[in-house]
Amino acid sequence: MEKLNHLKKSDSELAKLVEMETRRQQETLDLIPSENSVSNAVREAVGSRLMNKYSEGYPGKRYYAGNALIDEIELLAIERARNVFHLGKQWHVNVQPYSGSPANMAVYMALLNPGDTIMGMSLPFGGHLTHGWKVNFSGKLYRAVQYEVGRDGFLDYDDIEKLAKKEKPKIIVAGATAYPRMIEFEKFAKIAEAVGAYFMVDMAHIAGLVASGAHPSPFPHADVVTTTTHKTLRGPRGAIIFVNAKSETAKRNGIDIASAIDKAVFPGLQGGPHDNQTAAIAVCLKEAAAPEFKKYGKQIVKNAKALAKELQRLGFELVSGGTDNHLMLIDLTSLGISGKEAQDHLEKVGIVVNRNTVPFDTRSPFDPSGIRLGTPLLTTRGMKEKEMEMVAALIHAALTGGNKHDISKKVKDICRRFVL
Ligand SMILES: *Cc1c(COP(=O)(O)O)cnc(C)c1O
Secondary structure, three states, X not given: OOOOHHHHHHOHHHHHHHHHHHHXXXXXXXXXXXXXXOOHHHHHXXXXXXXXXXXXEEOOEEOOOOOHHHHHHHHHHHHHHHHHOOOOOOEEEEOOOOOHXXXXXXXXXXXXXXXXXXXXXXXXHOOOHHHOOOOOHHHHOOEEEEEOEOOOOOEOHHHHHHHHHHHOOOEEEEOOOOOOOOOOHHHHHHHHHHHOOEEEEEOOOOHHHHHOOXXXXXXXXXXXXXXXXXXXXXXXXXXXXXXXXXXXXXXXXXXXXXXXXXXXHHHHHOOOOOHHHHHHHHHHHHHHHOHHHHHHHHHHHHHHHHHHXXXXXXXXXXXXXXXXXXXXXXXXXXXXXXXXXXXXXHHHOOEEOEEXXXXXXXXXXXXXXXXXXXXXXXXXXXXXXXXXXXXHHHHHHHHOOOOHHHHHHHHHHHHHHOOO
16 A cells, blocks of 8 residues: 555545545456556656656757756656667657657647648547547548448458548558557558558557567558557556658658657647656666566467457457457447446446447447457456456356356455455
């Protein structure tokens, strides 16, 4: 349990809420695929005095005095980011974006003009809001065209190529929040090349898998790669933009892509960087370069496959018939309950998931037909394939009228054995 000594003394009301949330995290099984649980070292960096500093600008070019050490910290984060993903100096790295959405916004701001065409994955088919969805800035400021998955739940690269040739986007975005399969970056890159578009990969969900070799790397193929640092990468909330300074597309468009992206982050969109967050990113990248992290990333996928297999054996229908990565989508249609009902039933017994649309969903996004499950956090807790089978059984019991008291007790038992 957290100490929170000072907080307890100065603000017991807030301290109590933090303690209760800590306990909630410890006593529930979190299968939300975008969540993770960071190391104590990462949390110490986030809570450090670095948060007191203003350092608008970049290393060596700050608008405030007193930034020599902050420069070192930011340069360390940048160097470690290159190291984790095995990148040469041609990859320019920006670690300042406050989070994933502002990182994507900065890329568009750097490379596009309002009204230009952006092509990304449709949100109800697994894409992210910032890939051109209509209620997001990306769908309002730009002309967004959206690709979907096929009836089998897989990306259909022939369809994506046809759409790209018809719509001539200026940028093609690959990456997803709810796609259980491998993304073939090489095929995307060929399509982008054929239509002269920038190829951007948003690897937010799978960055930790890429770092550990459990998913193919986008870097040999992309002009720009963005990622959050708080999902499978297991760092603080934050984001990184990787820019291929040798991008042929940028050269053809006559722009210095690295400096365009830096300028879009600051002063284009943001003010002072969150230096405490930058430091915590550096810490998480050191952790991600260690051999144990390779094992971790591979175990996430093994666990997802084990969970998927057992869920299927128990009769659940999975979108695309399984998973290649850290997540899966259960289509609940045949079970006769909605995603929201399932989410609520599961939360009552201490299993935390999130409702999600399934491809070609006939229900509304507020109460869709599916739930999304992922294994990053349970894997951080040290669970393996055997525990995934137990988790599948508990999910099945909770959704088919099993005894709530018994299920809750079993959930608590597992949580106690795999301490957070
Ligand atoms: C989570 C996510 C983001 C946005 O990250 P925030 O930090 O929530 O803004 C962007 N793209 C993808 C693919 C994501 O999964």
